[in-house]
Amino acid sequence: xxxxxxxxxxxxxxxxxxxxxxxxxxxxxxxxxxxxxxxxxxxxxxxxxxxxxxxxxxxxxxxxxxxxxxxxxxxxxxxxxxxxxxxxxxxxxxxxxxxxxxxxxxxxxxxxxxxxxxxxxxxxxxxxxxxxxxxxxxx
Numbered sequence: 001x002x003x004x005x006x007x008x009x010x011x012x013x014x015x016x017x018x019x020x021x022x023x024x025x026x027x028x029x030x031x032x033x034x035x036x037x038x039x040x041x042x043x044x045x046x047x048x049x050x051x052x053x054x055x056x057x058x059x060x061x062x063x064x065x066x067x068x069x070x071x072x073x074x075x076x077x078x079x080x081x082x083x084x085x086x087x088x089x090x091x092x093x094x095x096x097x098x099x100x101x102x103x104x105x106x107x108x109x110x111x112x113x114x115x116x117x118x119x120x121x122x123x124x125x126x127x128x129x130x131x132x133x134x135x136x137x138x139x
Contacts, residue, residue: 110139
């Protein structure tokens with residue numbers, strides 16, 4: 001089978017198999033834990049757009065959720081297990097996961113300051129936000 005035909009066959013198989021298996025594309029790509037981080041982040045973005053992002057805050061969180069307008073045009077990016085080498089300022093907060101937030105469309109104007117990364121701690125009730133790192137779009 002030619003490589004292009006093989007690739008098309010594999011894509012078709014995934015498109016059919018994922019719904020039949022009852023899992024989402026996020027679960028297939030990121031695993032169950034990563035998909036949960038993405039789902040929680042999408043929930044956070046919606047709550048924050050309504051000015052209620054702090055509803056997902058951990059007790060004692062230092063997260064600055066900013067204003068509702070700061071969360072417009074944001075969506076969940078790629079989840080990853082927390083690594084203190086990349087985020088030494090958050091190490092003392094004991095996060096387990098972090099995820100970047102992506103700006104949609106043409107909203108990334110130079111100088112824009114926005115919530116760029118979210119840090120989660122694991123609790124018995126699920127994930128809670130321990131911190132939000134803000135980013136600035138460079139021109």
